[in-house]
Amino acid sequence: MSEAHAVVLFGHGARDPEWARPMQRTRDHLRAQAPGLRVELAFLEFMAPTLEEVIDTLVRDGIRHIAVVPMFIAQGGHLKSDLPKLVDAARARHAGSEITLAPAVGEADGVVAAMADYALGFGGVSSD
Template sequence: MPKAALILFAHGARDPEWAEPMRRVGAALRQQAPELRVELAFLEFIQPGLRECAESLLGEGFERIVVLPMFIARGGHLKRDVPLLLDELRRGHPRACFELAAAVGEAETIVQAMAAHALTVAGG
């Protein structure tokens, strides 16, 4: 089985505190699955970018990289920009396997968690 890593991929923001929830998700994953390599990467404003993160992992011998977009839904970046970037990485590293997962917010478990949270906030 190829050596695999997971990249939590988020949009990024000028305020570095914006990334704190993604850091918390990464920490929770590392605690629950210490054998899984988990990294964070960003589309803009915060480093590392997706390309730099993926190439660093490839340099460490990871052969399969799963990119999990930490987005609520699949918008323009995930429909256009990210597939182009992954195509570039695939061309530059043909032996590696790059997988793009669905946006995290589209997973039914996340939809239900957001609904439960909304009910809690609303007092229900």
């Protein structure tokens, strides 16, 4: 199982559990698209599990290729400072693992286009 892969969808977290619903839906969609891929959620604060807990569990389960995908619209302070420190600490704890960090999901061209199309729909304008 040493070649197993996982994706961790990382979010800020909130006190209201409903806040995580879009991340849960994204996780479920990704699991349906790639049934052999392990997909987990992790949060910076207010919610569990933490990124540290998720990565430690994945490695304990034999997964050595882990991609952390920040479910943020843009690279703010948490993604420029806090998240790289968490990922570096995980890399130090699990030197035999490959832990990669993606840019904020909101900066991907496809996501930007989807958000623009969504907004156009509310503006009464079609992108067609």
